[in-house]
Amino acid sequence: MICTQCNKEFIKSSNAQKYCSKECTKGSKKESLKKYYRSDIGKKANRRGSLKYSQSDAGKKKQKIYTQSDKDIRNNAQFGHLNGLKNH
Numbered sequence: 001m002i003c004t005q006c007n008k009e010f011i012k013s014s015n016a017q018k019y020c021s022k023e024c025t026k027g028s029k030k031e032s033l034k035k036y037y038r039s040d041i042g043k044k045a046n047r048r049g050s051l052k053y054s055q056s057d058a059g060k061k062k063q064k065i066y067t068q069s070d071k072d073i074r075n076n077a078q079f080g081h082l083n084g085l086k087n088h
Contacts, residue, residue, distance in 0.1 A: 004028070 001012050005024035019025045036042040053059040 003020035008020050010020035
């Protein structure tokens with residue numbers, strides 16, 4: 001049999017085997033997932049998953065941390081020149 005990923009010839013160890021090694025199997029799965037997420041169905045499923053996560057408690061907690069750190073960065077950029085001054 002010839003591996004559909006790297007085109008090497010190999011002997012199957014089972015009837016369902018398509019690839020010569022685990023590396024070829026992983027590479028093929030990665031390519032399949034990329035193709036899926038580029039398709040309309042995959043994009044829709046990904047948006048749905050993102051929406052579910054953002055509405056979950058864990059997603060809300062992460063968003064709060066992200067927003068807070070973003071505010072800190074903006075404040076430091078805006079008022080950073082005041083950090084070295086002492087109160088008079």
